[in-house]
Amino acid sequence: MLDSHFRKEEFKKSVKENVKMLYRKTLDEASQEQIFQAVSLAVKDVVIDNWLLTQKQYEKDDPKIVYYLSMEFLMGRALGNNLINLCAYKEVKEALDELGLDLNTIEDQEPDPALGNGGLGRLAACFLDSLATLGYCAYGCGIRYHYGLFKQKIENGYQVEVPDNWLKDGYPFELRRPEYAKEVKFGGYVRVEYDPATGRNNFIQEGYQSVRAVPYDMPIVGYNNKIVNTLRIWDAEAMNEFQLDLFDKGDYRKAVEAENLAKNICDVLYPNDNHYAGKELRLKQQYFFISASIQAAIAKFKKKHSDIHDLPKKVTFQLNDTHPTMTVAELMRILLDEEKLEWDDAWDITTHTCAYTNHTIMAEALEKWPIELFSKLLPRVYQIIEEINRRFIEEINQKYPGNQEKVRKMAIIYDGQVKMAHLAIAGGYSVNGVARLHTEILKKQELKDFYEMYPEKFNNKTNGITQRRFMVHANPLLTDWITDHIGDKWITDLPQLAKLKVYADDKKAQQEFMNIKYQNKVRLAKYILEHNGIEVDPNSIFDVQVKRLHEYKRQLMNILHVMYLYNQIKEHPERDFYPRTFIFGAKATAGYRRAKLTIKLINSVADVINNDASINGKLKVVFIENYRVSNAEIIFAAADVSEQISTASKEASGTGNMKFMLNGALTVGTMDGANVEIVEEVGEENAFIFGLSSDEVINYENNGGYDPMQYFNNDPDIRNVLMQLINGTYSNGDFEMFREIYDSLLNTNCSDRADTYFILADFKSYADAQRRVEEAYRDEAGWAKKALLNTACSGKFSSDRTIQQYVDEIWHLDKVTIED
Ligand code: B1N
Incomplete structure (x- = not known):
C-alpha cells in the first residue's frame, strides 16, 4: 500500500518546504539533524491523518480499551519503524536518494528513545506495535523521563555513564496535550468527616502538595492498517493555580517544595534491571503516572458511559510488573471517594479491571515499601491499602483458620512493609508469567500460596517480539529473501515462516x-x-x-x-x-x-x-x-x-x-x-x-550441597582460568584488580554462598x-x-501471538478496522 501522501514528488516537496519553514535553509545548507527533523515532520503529517481516522473509528465503535501501564517503554527509534509500518520505507528511501540524501544517515540522527532498561521495557514497546497492528484499542501509559537510560562510554576498559538528554533538540514524534492535564496529590493528611446526608464518612486529603501531570502523546503506527494508537507519557509541571492559595496563606516554603517536587519527578529513569532500590523518588514516580493515567481513563470512560459498574466491560488495566500496582489502590480511591461507591462494589469493579504480569523471581527485585515512607507520601492511598489488607487477611483466616504462617507469608502489609506483588495478586483478576517454565515456577514455588488460594487467576503468556522491527527494519536483505520465497504474509503472521x-x-x-x-x-x-x-x-x-x-x-x-x-x-x-x-x-x-x-x-x-x-x-x-x-x-x-x-x-x-x-x-x-x-x-x-x-x-x-571448590580442586582447566584472575595475566601484573570476582566464585566468606549462579x-x-x-x-x-x-521455526515468538493470547484469555478486546 502506497499512501497518496507518499507519492514521491509530493514527499520531496514537503521535505524541502519543512527545511525552509523550520530553518530558513535550502536542502544543501541544512545539517543532517535538520533534515531528520524535516523528514520526520513530513512523516508525522501522514501519521496524524491516520491518528485522527483511528480516533473517529474508536469513537464510533466504542471498543473495550486496554491500558498497558508501565514504568518503562524502550521504544527505539521511530522514524524508520513508522515508515516500515506505513509501508512507505522503500518509496521514501528512493525519494530521498533523488534529493541526494541517505535515509540511513538521516535515521541515525534520531536519538534512541531509551525510556527503559532492558527486556521489560522493550516488551512493552513490542506489545504496542502488535496491539496497533492487530487492531486493538490500546494506550501505553508511562513517564516522560527527561533523561533516558544513561549512555555508556568505555574508558580504560571501565564503564562510564553519560546522561542521555534525548529531548535536547526536540523530539518530532511527540505531541503535548495540556488540555488533558491532571492534578496529582502528595502528602498531607486525611480528614474524616461524617456526612449526614449519606450516613457515610467522607475522607478528605488536606495539606497536600499538588503536581500537574501533562501528557505527551506518541503515535503507535499499526502495520498497513491505518490504525494509529497512542503511547501517553506524563510530564510533571508545577501547579501554579493550585499553589496560589499556599502563597496567600503565606506558606511560601510549601509552595517552593511543591515546585521542587514537580521538577524532580520526571528527571530520570532509574537504571536498575531486575533490582529494587527502594528510593522515595521512585515511589513518587509510580503514584504520579498511575494517578494521572487512571484519572484520565475514568474521565474517558465517563464521557460515554453513565454506569461506573460497567467499567470492567470497557476497560482493563494491565500492570507491567508490580511497578504500577498503585493502580489497585488509586482505582479504589476514585471509586470510593469520588464515585461514592460502597467498598464491596468498588472492590468488585477493581478486581475485575486490574491484571498483573510477573517478570522475575529474583528476590532482590521484589518491591517492598516501608510503611512510614508510603503512608507519609500517600496517606489516603495507604489507608485504602490497610483496609484491603485487613479484609484479605480475613479471607485467609476463613480459608485457613488459625494458620498464622499463611498470614505471615501472604499479607499485603507485614513486618512494616507494603508488599506490592501481594497487592497486585489480591487486587486483580489475572496473574501471568512470561514463559511456560517461569509460570510453572511461580505456581510451584514463588507464589505457591497464592496459586493455592486463587488457581483460576494464574496463566502463562510466553513473551514475543515484533518482526516488523527485528526483521523487516533490522534485516532488509533477509526480509526480501523470505518474501521472494513465501510471499509477505509473514509480516503480520509469523508462523508462515x-x-x-x-x-x-x-x-x-x-x-x-x-x-x-x-x-x-x-x-x-x-x-x-x-x-x-x-x-x-x-x-x-x-x-x-x-x-x-x-x-x-x-x-x-x-x-x-x-x-x-x-x-x-x-x-x-x-x-x-x-x-x-x-x-x-x-x-x-x-x-x-x-x-x-x-x-x-x-x-x-x-x-x-x-x-x-x-x-x-x-x-x-x-x-x-x-x-x-x-x-x-x-x-x-x-x-x-x-x-x-x-x-x-x-x-x-x-x-x-x-x-x-x-x-x-x-x-x-x-x-x-x-x-x-x-x-x-x-x-x-x-x-x-x-x-x-x-x-x-x-x-x-x-537443600544445599553445592561446593564450587570441588571444581577448582579437581579440574586443572578451571583452576588455571581462575588463577589468571589473580595472577595479573589480564591486569598488567595487578593481583588485586579482579580479586572480587575470584572471591565471588570460591570464597564462602563472601556475603552469599560462593558461586551463587x-x-x-x-x-x-x-x-x-x-x-x-x-x-x-x-x-x-x-x-x-x-x-x-x-x-x-521462530513463528511462535511473534508478539502478535502473545498479544492475541492476552486478548483471548485475559482482556477480551474488540477488534477494530478502519473503514474509509
Ligand atoms: O523482563 C523480560 C523478560 O524477558 C526477562 O527475562 C526479565 O528479566 C525482564 C525491575 C525488571 N524482569 N524484571 C525486570 C526491570 C526493571 C526493574 O526496575 C525489574 N525485567 C525483567 C520481559 O518479560
Missing part, C-alpha cells in the same frame, strides 16, 4: 541464506571498526551475548570460557581452531560494582587476546559500547551464535533469544525461560543446550556445548540448514 522449512536442504537456498548472513556480518564489522576501532573477520563465527549485565545472566561464564579457549590455543597452537569473534554488549547499573568489574574484565581479556599476534587472529573479543535498540538491530542480524546462558530458573523469559532465532542464529543456552520453548520449536539438534536444569538449581538452593558447576558442559558449535560450523551445509530452520 514454517513454509521456509522446505528449503532447509536446498543447496541454493542455503547458500543465499548464508550469503545474507555474511553481508550482515560485514555490516556489523564495519560498525565495530567505526565505533570500537577493532577489526573483525566476517568469516569467523560471530558469537554474541548482548543483554543487561547481571550476575545471573553469566557474562562472567562466557568470558571465563574465552580465557580457557585462549589457554588452549596457546598450549596447542598446532590444533585446528575455527576462528571465532566473541561479541559482548551490556550496560551495568551504575551502582552494581561486580557487574561493572565484569565489564572491565571483558575489556581486559579483549586487550590481551586481540593484541596477541601469535594466535593469528583465531580469537577476537569485542565489547560493543552503548548497547541499545538501534545497534541491537544490526547485531541480531549478524549473529551466528546466540548466548542465552542464564542460570536455569533465573531468566523469566528472555526476548533477545527470540530476536536471534528469528535472524537465523543458533542458541547456546540453558533450559531456562523461553529457551525451553525455543528448543521445543526448532528441535534440540538445532541448538546447543547445556547445564543444570532449573529443578537441579532449585534443589541446590533449597553455579558458573563452575556448568562450566565444563558449557565448554562442551561450545565444542559442538565449532564442529557444527565446520559443516557448512549442516550449519546453513540449522540456521535456516531457526528462522523457519
